[in-house]
Amino acid sequence: MSDSIKVAVRLRKPSNLESDSFLVAHVQSDTSIDIQSNKKDEHKRFVFDHCATYSDDVETDQEQFYSLLAREYLLHALDGYNTCIFAYGQTGSGKSHTMSGTTLNPGIVPRMCQELFEVRNLYELSDDQVHPQFSIKCSYFEIYNESVRDLLGGCRCKVRERADKTTFVEGLKEFDVFEVDQILAYLNQGNSRRVVGATHVNEQSSRSHAIFTIQIEQRETTPLGHILERKSSIKLIDLAGSERANASKTTGEHLKEGSNINRSLSTLGRVISMLAKSKRPILIPYRDAALTWVLKESLGGNSKTCMIACVSPCDYEETMSTIRYATLARSVRTSARLNSHELSDGREQVQVLRSQLEELQKALSQVENHRAIGDKMEKINLTNQFLELRIEREQSLAAKYYDQWIEAADSRDKLMQLMGGIVTSVQGAQVAGTREKMQLLKGRFIEFGSKIEANCSDIQSTVKVLNSNQSALLPKATDESH
Numbered sequence: 001m002s003d004s005i006k007v008a009v010r011l012r013k014p015s016n017l018e019s020d021s022f023l024v025a026h027v028q029s030d031t032s033i034d035i036q037s038n039k040k041d042e043h044k045r046f047v048f049d050h051c052a053t054y055s056d057d058v059e060t061d062q063e064q065f066y067s068l069l070a071r072e073y074l075l076h077a078l079d080g081y082n083t084c085i086f087a088y089g090q091t092g093s094g095k096s097h098t099m100s101g102t103t104l105n106p107g108i109v110p111r112m113c114q115e116l117f118e119v120r121n122l123y124e125l126s127d128d129q130v131h132p133q134f135s136i137k138c139s140y141f142e143i144y145n146e147s148v149r150d151l152l153g154g155c156r157c158k159v160r161e162r163a164d165k166t167t168f169v170e171g172l173k174e175f176d177v178f179e180v181d182q183i184l185a186y187l188n189q190g191n192s193r194r195v196v197g198a199t200h201v202n203e204q205s206s207r208s209h210a211i212f213t214i215q216i217e218q219r220e221t222t223p224l225g226h227i228l229e230r231k232s233s234i235k236l237i238d239l240a241g242s243e244r245a246n247a248s249k250t251t252g253e254h255l256k257e258g259s260n261i262n263r264s265l266s267t268l269g270r271v272i273s274m275l276a277k278s279k280r281p282i283l284i285p286y287r288d289a290a291l292t293w294v295l296k297e298s299l300g301g302n303s304k305t306c307m308i309a310c311v312s313p314c315d316y317e318e319t320m321s322t323i324r325y326a327t328l329a330r331s332v333r334t335s336a337r338l339n340s341h342e343l344s345d346g347r348e349q350v351q352v353l354r355s356q357l358e359e360l361q362k363a364l365s366q367v368e369n370h371r372a373i374g375d376k377m378e379k380i381n382l383t384n385q386f387l388e389l390r391i392e393r394e395q396s397l398a399a400k401y402y403d404q405w406i407e408a409a410d411s412r413d414k415l416m417q418l419m420g421g422i423v424t425s426v427q428g429a430q431v432a433g434t435r436e437k438m439q440l441l442k443g444r445f446i447e448f449g450s451k452i453e454a455n456c457s458d459i460q461s462t463v464k465v466l467n468s469n470q471s472a473l474l475p476k477a478t479d480e481s482h
């Protein structure tokens with residue numbers, strides 16, 4: 001997405017020394033400022049994205065300026081855009097006041113840190129199951145006399161270019177921060193290590209460009225198993241003040257400092273001017289100064305960038321120079337991209353779920369098989385019980401017949417003996433009638449005996465069949481139950 005660098009002008013409150021001076025700048029509305037020379041009776045009106053004046057209520061001014069201008073860049077960063085806010089202006093125009101402020105009247109950087117952790121805490125306390133996991137890091141370095149110094153790690157670093165043409169500070173230490181107090185402690189530690197000196201307009205003038213960076217990483221898993229990652233950085237920059245050597249009456253070491261500051265700021269001006277005017281890709285001289293080399297992406301690449309032009313109320317030349325710079329910056333376009341991507345589109349989770357489903361389906365069909373076997377077993381058991389009953393009945397019947405048969409056979413034998421005796425005693429006698437009757441009786445006994453025998457063998461074969469039926473069923477049931 002193509003964006004223009006947003007430009008806000010902030011007019012500093014006149015100092016005690018300036019209380020009787022001619023005021024050259026007047027904020028006319030939220031978006032316009034008039035600049036008037038004390039030599040001419042005419043003024044020029046300039047329009048910007050935002051114009052802020054001052055009041056006696058410094059606390060409210062600081063709070064309003066943050067809310068109206070800077071908060072938006074925290075929100076962009078939370079959405080996954082790289083953002084950058086840099087304060088530009090002559091020495092003593094209010095850059096440090098705007099960016100860092102004081103403990104009582106904090107500026108943009110501590111307010112943004114505070115709000116970032118408030119947002120993170122709100123997410124973590126919410127009942128919402130799907131919220132991002134935050135990882136927050138910070139680093140702080142300064143560029144002084146064209147060299148880069150890590151304000152937290154203490155070492156000197158070099159600016160390098162990656163294969164994708166973006167630049168980074170090699171060896172810069174990044175610190176994990178988990179609480180707002182930690183990040184504020186790093187900020188204060190870095191501020192206290194910055195190179196400061198006195199200028200004609202500022203007792204505590206920052207002589208270096210200070211770049212505080214917050215890296216935010218957010219990871220969230222959607223209910224469908226997608227893992228989204230958003231990475232963004234917020235660069236908050238308090239530039240050293242521009243100054244004219246004559247005006248600041250500097251000499252010696254301060255003159256060298258001043259000329260280095262001016263060199264990097266004039267390179268910044270050149271880069272901004274070329275970015276603003278060129279419609280086609282041309283070679284932009286980022287490498288000409290450490291500051292522009294570090295800010296390559298923020299000025300012409302993947303970033304939503306805001307310039308705060310701080311102006312003093314009584315210095316026409318410096319104020320006009322800053323306003324011209326700011327006007328040019330408004331035409332610079334960057335191409336911020338959402339640094340958000342899916343670490344996983346849920347395909348793996350779907351695969352896992354699918355194989356879990358298959359396992360469950362297998363287990364279910366096994367349960368169903370078991371249930372079917374159970375039903376069969378139940379039927380077999382019933383059949384067994386029925387067969388056992390029948391066998392029992394047939395066996396008792398057989399036993400009963402067998403007893404009868406034994407009894408009958410016994411009687412038969414006795415009768416046969418008796419008849420044998422009778423036949424012997426009447427041998428020779430002409431008792432033909434009696435013999436015939438005896439023969440008849442004997443025949444009947446034999447018939448009765450063989451009927452009983454037939455019955456018994458019938459019963460025995462039925463019992464055999466039933467036994468074999470039962471044994472054929474029982475092993476089958478045992479096999480299926482395994």
Ligand SMILES: Nc1ncnc2c1ncn2[C@@H]1O[C@H](COP(=O)(O)OP(=O)(O)OP(=O)(O)O)[C@@H](O)[C@H]1O
Binds near residue numbers: 061206
């Ligand atoms: N809007 C404001 N309201 C009240 N006081 C302000 C305001 N802006 C700046 N000041 C005061 O003006 C003085 C100079 O401001 P500051 O140090 O922020 O300037 P600077 O641009 O950072 O200067 P340098 O480039 O020299 O570091 C400080 O005492 C600061 O408190």
